[in-house]
Amino acid sequence: xxxxxxxxxxxxxxxxxxxxxxxxxxxxxxxxxxxxxxxxxxxxxxxxxxxxxxxxxxxxxxxxxxxxxxxxxxxxxxxxxxxxxxxxxxxxxxxxxxxxxxxxxxxxxxxxxxxxxxxxxxxxxxxxxxxxxxxxxxxxxxxxxxxxxxxxxxxxxxxxxxxxxxxxxxxxxxxxxxxxxxxxxxxxxxxxxxxxxxxxxxxxxxxxxxxxxxxxxxxxxxxxxxxxxxxxxxxxxxxxxxxxxxxxxxxxxxxxxxxxxxxxxxxxxxxxxxxxxxxxxxxxxxxxxxxxxxxxxxxxxxxxxxxxxxxxxxxxxxxxxxxxxxxxxxxxxxxxxxxxxxxxxxxxxxxxxxxxxxxxxxxxxxxxxxxxxxxxxxxxxxxxxxxxxxxxxxxxxxxxxxxxxxxxxxxxxxxxxxxxxxxxxxxxxxxxxxxxxxxxxxxxxxxxxxxxxxxxxxxxxxxxxxxxxxxxxxxxxxxxxxxxxxxxxxxxxxxxxxxxxxxxxxxxxxxxxxxxxxxxxxxxxxxxxxxxxxxxxxx
Amino acid sequence: xxxxxxxxxxxxxxxxxxxxxxxxxxxxxxxxxxxxxxxxxxxxxxxxxxxxxxxxxxxxxxxxxxxxxxxxxxxxxxxxxxxxxxxxxxxxxxxxxxxxxxxxxxxxxxxxxxxxxxxxxxxxxxxxxxxxxxxxxxxxxxxxxxxxxxxxxxxxxxxxxxxxxxxxxxxxxxxxxxxxxxxxxxxxxxxxxxxxxxxxxxxxxxxxxxxxxxxxxxxxxxxxxxxxxxxxxxxxxxx
Amino acid sequence: xxxxxxxxxxxxxxxxxxxxxxxxxxxxxxxxxxxxxxxxxxxxxxxxxxxxxxxxxxxxxxxxxxxxxxxxxxxxxxxxxxxxxxxxxxxxxxxxxxxxxxxxxxxxxxxxxxxxxxxxxxxxxxxxxxxxxxxxxxxxxxxxxxxxxxxxxxxxxxxxxxxxxxxxxxxxxxxxxxxxxxxxxxx
Numbered sequence: 016x017x018x019x020x021x022x023x024x025x026x027x028x029x030x031x032x033x034x035x036x037x038x039x040x041x042x043x044x045x046x047x048x049x050x051x052x053x054x055x056x057x058x059x060x061x062x063x064x065x066x067x068x069x070x071x072x073x074x075x076x077x078x079x080x081x082x083x084x085x086x087x088x089x090x091x092x093x094x095x096x097x098x099x100x101x102x103x104x105x106x107x108x109x110x111x112x113x114x115x116x117x118x119x120x121x122x123x124x125x126x127x128x129x130x131x132x133x134x135x136x137x138x139x140x141x142x143x144x145x146x147x148x149x150x151x152x153x154x155x156x157x158x159x160x161x162x163x164x165x166x167x168x169x170x171x172x173x174x175x176x177x178x179x180x181x182x183x184x185x186x187x188x189x190x191x192x193x194x195x196x197x198x199x200x201x202x203x204x205x206x207x208x209x210x211x212x213x214x215x216x217x218x219x220x221x222x223x224x225x226x227x228x229x230x231x232x233x234x235x236x237x238x239x240x241x242x243x244x245x246x247x248x249x250x251x252x253x254x255x256x257x258x259x260x261x262x263x264x265x266x267x268x269x270x271x272x273x274x275x276x277x278x279x280x281x282x283x284x285x286x287x288x289x290x291x292x293x294x295x296x297x298x299x300x301x302x303x304x305x306x307x308x309x310x311x312x313x314x315x316x317x318x319x320x321x322x323x324x325x326x327x328x329x330x331x332x333x334x335x336x337x338x339x340x341x342x343x344x345x346x347x348x349x350x351x352x353x354x355x356x357x358x359x360x361x362x363x364x365x366x367x368x369x370x371x372x373x374x375x376x377x378x379x380x381x382x383x384x385x386x387x388x389x390x391x392x393x394x395x396x397x398x399x400x401x402x403x404x405x406x407x408x409x410x411x412x413x414x415x416x417x418x419x420x421x422x423x424x425x426x427x428x429x430x431x432x433x434x435x436x437x438x439x440x441x442x443x444x445x446x447x448x449x450x451x452x453x454x455x456x457x458x459x460x461x462x463x464x465x466x467x468x469x470x471x472x473x474x475x476x477x478x479x480x481x482x483x484x485x486x487x488x489x490x491x492x493x494x495x496x497x498x499x500x501x502x503x504x505x506x507x508x509x510x511x512x513x514x515x516x517x518x519x520x521x522x523x524x525x526x527x528x529x530x531x532x533x534x535x536x537x538x539x540x541x542x543x544x545x546x547x548x549x550x551x552x553x554x
Numbered sequence: 555x556x557x558x559x560x561x562x563x564x565x566x567x568x569x570x571x572x573x574x575x576x577x578x579x580x581x582x583x584x585x586x587x588x589x590x591x592x593x594x595x596x597x598x599x600x601x602x603x604x605x606x607x608x609x610x611x612x613x614x615x616x617x618x619x620x621x622x623x624x625x626x627x628x629x630x631x632x633x634x635x636x637x638x639x640x641x642x643x644x645x646x647x648x649x650x651x652x653x654x655x656x657x658x659x660x661x662x663x664x665x666x667x668x669x670x671x672x673x674x675x676x677x678x679x680x681x682x683x684x685x686x687x688x689x690x691x692x693x694x695x696x697x698x699x700x701x702x703x704x705x706x707x708x709x710x711x712x713x714x715x716x717x718x719x720x721x722x723x724x725x726x727x728x729x730x731x732x733x734x735x736x737x738x739x740x741x742x743x744x745x746x747x748x749x750x751x752x753x754x755x756x757x758x759x760x761x762x763x764x765x766x767x768x769x770x771x772x773x774x775x776x777x778x779x780x781x782x783x784x785x786x787x788x789x790x791x792x793x
Numbered sequence: 794x795x796x797x798x799x800x801x802x803x804x805x806x807x808x809x810x811x812x813x814x815x816x817x818x819x820x821x822x823x824x825x826x827x828x829x830x831x832x833x834x835x836x837x838x839x840x841x842x843x844x845x846x847x848x849x850x851x852x853x854x855x856x857x858x859x860x861x862x863x864x865x866x867x868x869x870x871x872x873x874x875x876x877x878x879x880x881x882x883x884x885x886x887x888x889x890x891x892x893x894x895x896x897x898x899x900x901x902x903x904x905x906x907x908x909x910x911x912x913x914x915x916x917x918x919x920x921x922x923x924x925x926x927x928x929x930x931x932x933x934x935x936x937x938x939x940x941x942x943x944x945x946x947x948x949x950x951x952x953x954x955x956x957x958x959x960x961x962x963x964x965x966x967x968x969x970x971x972x973x974x975x976x977x978x979x980x
């Protein structure tokens with residue numbers, strides 16, 4: 016006869032934006048009521064509200080740690096995962112936690128060994144979905160701020176920079192600039208104040224990597240920034256978050272207040288000269304403010320428009336001071352790199368692109384959500400093995416990478432390793448990490464027009480090619496979508512697209528034609544099929 | 555004064571440190587087209603007409619915002635640049651309502667002259683015919699948004715020379731618009747000193763004096779540079 | 794040498810470009826030695842656009858169904874088509890009605906409503922004579938938006954030196970090379 020094993024159960028209820036949208040708050044309240052009705056205390060059956068549990072398409076998600084009755088002692092400790100839950104299932108979930116094997120939950124069980132979970136390599140997302148993002152003690156118990164203390168006590172700023180440089184970490188915001196080199200540049204500027212900025216203005220459609228870090232593990236970002244500040248000699252820093260992330264903003268505010276109270280950050284009283292004074296700045300809905308020079312102007316309280324580089328912010332940034340700007344994911348990778356060493360990080364991924372990258376999977380895919388994988392992982396493994404292939408069993412037509420600055424990878428090229436060099440050779444870009452899967456019924460000219468419309472609407476209007484060029488490019492794409500284009504329109508489009516790429520002031524304008532050009536490269540026939548034999552007049 | 559040497563279209567040119575590429579080109583007798591640039595105001599690099607090719611730099615750089623550097627090799631009139639400039643001017647004409655025949659600045663318009671300079675005999679792009687406003691609320695001046703090319707010279711001259719900062723840019727993309735105050739009628743903005751520097755700096759017929767509706771516009775684009783010289787170096791009179 | 798078979802066409806314009814052609818005055822005495830005007834609103838009485846035209850100068854924008862039809866005919870029967878003056882090149886003043894468009898009505902309707910509705914003393918109505926009065930197009934277009942154009946001669950109207958250069962080139966069965974302030978300037 017099998018022996019029953021019982022471990023104290025604990026629920027982790029996903030409380031990130033996607034699961035909230037799917038109804039995680041009523042679920043959480045129902046679980047609490049069920050617990051109270053069963054006469055159990057929060058100690059006997061804790062319900063932890065955590066950040067992203069990754070498989071957003073099955074939300075709201077709930078993880079159950081321990082608590083099972085099982086013949087296998089090891090299995091008792093295993094985590095079980097449930098999806099598509101409703102508050103009505105609270106009583107069943109309680110039974111499951113206490114006694115196990117509730118039949119009503121059968122359709123809701125998710126296999127934690129699914130490739131979607133099993134093939135992830137969590138570095139940045141290490142504690143995302145594990146920690147209570149509102150509790151600094153929980154973060155500290157998981158090792159948060161240990162590397163900051165270690166740096167300050169044992170390492171010189173130059174030594175910290177050397178570790179980051181040797182790790183091969185590159186900026187995760189899209190441009191892929193070597194992080195260590197950027198830190199060195201800031202540190203080596205002439206004497207004077209230096210500033211630190213985190214770009215959390217994640218605006219690409221289909222991108223929610225940064226949001227998940229901010230909502231799930233904000234202290235990791237704060238620690239990464241504090242380490243960076245120490246490494247480059249900055250006393251003040253800003254986190255620039257888009258206003259469209261209210262939950263992330265709330266959690267960041269809590270995290271900053273907690274870190275200040277514990278003396279991990281400066282409180283403005285200059286009690287600890289080493290302590291970074293970190294402030295939050297909230298954007299006002301402009302995509303262009305994700306561009307670093309526009310972002311800096313926005314922080315300064317000016318109109319958020321880019322200005323030409325050079326000079327780069329590392330030389331002349333906020334208020335003219337050398338300013339280090341990194342993306343959320345870049346800073347968030349730093350504590351792990353310091354804990355495990357540069358060699359450890361460099362060994363993940365491919366030699367040219369070391370480390371991991373978080374991707375946001377969405378679109379016509381069976382499993383959508385958040386994945387972190389080593390760079391260089393074949394795209395096919397991410398979308399077919401982990402993502403489970405096209406939704407409803409449909410084939411995948413293409414994968415849009417890098418949002419409105421990126422391009423599409425057609426089904427025939429899915430074996431491409433996911434790193435920027437390989438994607439660029441296909442006319443796409445890794446961008447900030449959004450992967451939108453396109454199903455067979457999507458028209459590529461219509462998709463290209465959608466992205467062009469986005470770029471047109473989000474153009475700041477400062478430079479001519481982006482302001483006026485995106486308008487004309489969208490109208491040309493209208494002709495393809497409407498089936499009234501001509502072959503000459505293909506040439507017109509390519510000529511103007513090349514001009515906008517070549518002459519726009521900032522990366523947004525320069526990249527605005529990329530999605531359309533990339534779809535024209537791989538799906539040219541769809542554009543030619545939309546052409547009429549004769550030229551249609553302008554209208 | 556520290557001197558540097560660079561090559562402009564394979565011709566050696568010596569300038570002092572801190573000179574912009576645009577100034578270096580002009581000193582060498584090269585005509586680089588510009589619309590947003592105005593001597594005496596900070597450059598913004600927005601019109602993209604003065605883009606040049608710099609050896610070792612994959613991106614084209616605006617000459618107005620780029621500093622000349624020792625040993626730099628610059629090309630200013632490659633066929634690619636000529637084609638790009640013409641296309642840019644075509645886009646300018648297509649995005650606004652630039653009807654030279656009925657414009658107060660006809661014959662004195664930098665955009666009109668730019669079309670000549672880049673050899674634009676027609677625009678390949680459909681005219682957008684945007685529906686914009688005319689602000690005639692100021693007692694002496696008028697702003698016709700149809701003719702505005704968003705060079706922001708008015709914004710900068712008012713901010714940097716006059717110190718009034720009446721003008722700014724509002725909205726985004728194709729809807730960008732120069733605004734007085736907080737998008738109020740110009741005549742209602744008390745900060746305006748009625749100095750007319752914006753009118754003189756405007757490259758097109760967007761800003762003009764009311765009487766110029768009869769006489770044609772006579773702008774004074776050299777004003778900001780003259781005032782800078784006077785204020786910064788005490789040179790109030792130039793022979 | 795065979796004389797150049799030249800046509801001139803007047804679409805949506807003020808006739809100023811044709812007046813400018815007429816302003817060549819006595820120069821025409823010499824020009825007709827080398828130019829045969831086969832179709833023109835000011836030089837000829839021919840009502841049908843002829844075949845085998847060497848060069849056709851087109852004044853005016855394309856603003857009506859008549860303009861559009863004639864543009865297509867002249868293109869099919871002319872070796873070279875030249876957009877003459879700002880209206881043909883940019884739509885110029887006739888194109889101003891494009892600014893009056895709204896989601897409810899086209900710029901053409903707005904103009905007709907104003908001229909024949911709001912300003913009418915008696916019997917406000919749009920002029921209607923099917924087969925006789927061509928309908929206005931919703932949008933006024935430059936010539937090159939509806940047919941391929943071989944050369945553009947800006948100006949409102951093009952100044953005489955510019956016209957001379959054009960005619961000289963055409964008589965040599967070439968296209969003019971226009972650059973510089975005297976030859977290439979709108980307005």
